[in-house]
Amino acid sequence: xxxxxxxxxxxxxxxxxxxxxxxxxxxxxxxxxxxxxxxxxxxxxxxxxxxxxxxxxxxxxxxxxxxxxxxxxxxxxxxxxxxxxxxxxxxxxxxxxxxxxxxxxxxxxxxxxxxxxxxxxxxxxxxxxxxxxxxxxxxxxxxxxxxxxxxxxxxxxxxxxxxxxxxxxxxxxxxxxxxx
Numbered sequence: 001x002x003x004x005x006x007x008x009x010x011x012x013x014x015x016x017x018x019x020x021x022x023x024x025x026x027x028x029x030x031x032x033x034x035x036x037x038x039x040x041x042x043x044x045x046x047x048x049x050x051x052x053x054x055x056x057x058x059x060x061x062x063x064x065x066x067x068x069x070x071x072x073x074x075x076x077x078x079x080x081x082x083x084x085x086x087x088x089x090x091x092x093x094x095x096x097x098x099x100x101x102x103x104x105x106x107x108x109x110x111x112x113x114x115x116x117x118x119x120x121x122x123x124x125x126x127x128x129x130x131x132x133x134x135x136x137x138x139x140x141x142x143x144x145x146x147x148x149x150x151x152x153x154x155x156x157x158x159x160x161x162x163x164x165x166x167x168x169x170x171x172x173x174x175x176x177x178x179x180x
Contacts, residue, residue, distance in 0.1 A: 011112035013070040013082060013120070015062060016055040020071050023078035025051040027101035034102050037163045038138050042099075058083070065089075068121070072100065072113040079104040082117050084130070092128040094121070096174075098144065105140070111147040118148060122176050132172040135162040145172040 016024070025048045028035070035042040041054075061067035069083030082098035096117060100110045114132075121127055132150050134141045145152075150172035159169035 009112065010075045011079075011109055011116065012073045012076075013113050013116045014073070016058045016069060016071050016081075018052070018055055020078065021048060021051040021055055024055065024071070024081070027078055027080060031099070031102040034105070035099050038135055038141065039099060040161055040164075068125075070113075070117065070120075072098075072109065074104055074107070074109045079109050080113070082110075082113050084117065084121050084125070084127075087125075087127075092126055094125075094127050094130055096121075096130045096132050098141075108147075110141075110144045114144055114148045118174055128176045130174045132174070133160055133169045134172065135160050135167040135169050137162060137167065142170060145170075148174065150174050 025046070028042055028046050028051065032042060032044060032046070036044075041050075058067065058069035061069070066087060067083060067085045069081060069085070071078060072080040072082055078101070080098065080100035082096070084094045084096055086095040088094065096114065098110055098114055098117075100113075118130060121130055132141075132145045133156075134145055136155065151174070153171045153173050156169050156171050158166040159171070160167050
């Protein structure tokens with residue numbers, strides 16, 4: 001399945017394109033200090049080659065249904081990324097992740113993009129449950145999960161890595177509306 005784009009107001013999610021590499025690279029480099037503690041892929045040596053490789057990975061994964069990753073655009077400009085990954089087809093559950101470049105935070109872009117992604121996932125997959133795992137100290141990401149209506153299920157000890165160390169995480173979930 002090839003994902004298409006979804007739009008709400010001035011926020012749009014769409015599959016990455018090869019020509020996004022410079023925008024992706026620039027957004028990551030701009031946001032290293034804010035994103036690196038929570039996203040292990042974000043590191044000081046992040047390169048244009050890393051951006052190109054990631055885009056190719058997302059395109060291949062969408063073709064096989066193993067991951068669906070999207071560029072987030074706000075007012076037509078690259079604002080970050082979001083995706084569905086760690087897809088468990090047997091149990092019909094997956095992880096949802098997101099990040100917003102520093103210059104675009106605090107504008108509701110992440111919440112809008114995540115709502116679009118949840119709608120896309122339930123319309124285009126047979127997932128029954130989408131999980132949003134957030135490190136306990138990542139308060140901004142927790143607020144996004146709350147704003148999109150995710151239910152806080154549990155605090156999981158040492159569930160994720162933050163700043164290179166094991167961190168407790170909050171397990172949030174969104175259930176397929178027609179099965180909730």
